[in-house]
Amino acid sequence: MSQLLVIEDDPDTIAVIQALLGHSGHDVVPACDGRTGLRMLHEVRPDALILDIGLPVMDGWQVLERVRDISDLPIMILTGRGQETEKVRGLRAGADDYLVKPFSKAELTARVEALMRRAGVASWAEDVYDDGLVRLEPASRSVHVAGEDVRLTPTEFRLLNTLVRHAGQVLSPAQLLSLVWDDPTGLSPERVKFAVLRLRRRMGFADPAESPIEAMRGVGYRYRPPAEQGRAGVPLSSSRQ
Structure with missing residues (x-):
């Protein structure tokens, strides 16, 4: 049933x-x-x-x-x-x-x-993401970076959630427009660029080189967990990732 x-x-x-x-x-x-x-x-x-x-x-x-x-x-x-x-x-x-x-x-x-x-079996990504640097809780929409509470707009939250759930994978601007924005019609890749810049700043990374959100010139963006950056981190807390 x-x-x-x-x-x-x-x-x-x-x-x-x-x-x-x-x-x-x-x-x-x-x-x-x-x-x-x-x-x-x-x-x-x-x-x-x-x-x-x-x-x-x-x-x-x-x-x-x-x-x-x-x-x-x-x-x-x-x-x-x-x-x-x-x-x-x-x-x-x-x-x-x-x-x-x-x-x-x-x-x-x-x-x-x-x-x-x-419909197949629905997949759920509501479990807490925690890699030692970023902690993201979709159920409450709360985000902490290095232990500090970070307030994000709904679009910024969806952008970060999408990037961390695809950690290590490069996502093109077109993919991000489709996954993050409710209605990507008429939105250009520049929209993604500026959204990433704002997200980095809100997360406390004024210098893009220090940010875990990496721009791959001409390709897209990817989230690098601390382990990939040579910092001590912990794996995802979700057993379903």
């Missing part, structure tokens, strides 16, 4: 989804606001997520961004916002499907079944 997390603030919609998908053999776990939904996500580790956009406390866009920081979990947006720009935004931000309310019961069931068929 697959487990579906539904983050939706309308109790009638939740009741319909529970009855419909429960009848199809799915275990539906409801959450009525974004913050509760994120907490349930960590507790339940569902097979897929059905997400409303107009949520209290934390809206669906914020939830989608947080989920994509830690997992490739299949996500369907279920919302009353049917404008094409909203659909494009949702799909580019990492949703796998977008269904507009009101929806037919048959269509919802078919789309969920298709979502589950396309």
